[in-house]
Amino acid sequence: MVYVSRLEHFNAAHKLFNPNWSMSKNKEVFGPCANTNWHGHNYELIVTVKGKPDPDTGFVIDLKKLSTLIRKHIIEKVDHKNLNMDVPFMEGKLASTENLVMEFWNILAPLIAGISKAQLHSLKLYETPRNFVEYFGE
Numbered sequence: 001m002v003y004v005s006r007l008e009h010f011n012a013a014h015k016l017f018n019p020n021w022s023m024s025k026n027k028e029v030f031g032p033c034a035n036t037n038w039h040g041h042n043y044e045l046i047v048t049v050k051g052k053p054d055p056d057t058g059f060v061i062d063l064k065k066l067s068t069l070i071r072k073h074i075i076e077k078v079d080h081k082n083l084n085m086d087v088p089f090m091e092g093k094l095a096s097t098e099n100l101v102m103e104f105w106n107i108l109a110p111l112i113a114g115i116s117k118a119q120l121h122s123l124k125l126y127e128t129p130r131n132f133v134e135y136f137g138e
């Protein structure tokens with residue numbers, strides 16, 4: 001197996017807020033991340049795909065095609081958006097990095113399988129240069 005990765009970028013606004021809690025409980029749990037008027041992040045998304053290189057191309061997956069697919073189905077939906085208000089697949093969900101990366105997986109895994117013999121292996125999503133999550137689909 002060879003593991004091939006593509007880095008994409010987006011920026012978005014959000015707040016961490018549980019609607020079932022009072023404002024003071026949200027502030028207690030999420031601190032400044034619960035700020036009513038939002039805050040923003042420069043997110044970095046690393047998509048890793050695994051497979052065997054095709055004998056004709058030497059590619060596990062054409063990275064240009066992978067990039068186009070990620071941009072169309074993920075980046076265009078979240079870039080310069082408010083994750084709590086503007087993104088249908090985040091509706092009713094807390095806009096944490098964990099919940100975001102799981103939604104990204106549900107979108108990307110079948111699309112990648114549809115354009116190649118490769119499989120989605122992992123997603124790594126940086127919310128800040130020091131906070132990031134990794135997801136392997138289980």
Ligand SMILES: Nc1nc2c(c(=O)[nH]1)N=C([C@H](O)[C@H](O)COP(=O)(O)OP(=O)(O)OP(=O)(O)O)CN2
Pocket residue numbers: 016033039095096097098127128129130131
């Ligand atoms: N498990 C999670 N914890 C936190 C998440 C998350 O998505 N999953 N998100 C946040 C906030 O959105 C917050 O804005 C993160 O910023 P901060 O803690 O300030 O992180 P920085 O790396 O920018 O700053 P440091 O000064 O290095 O802490 C919080 N928790």
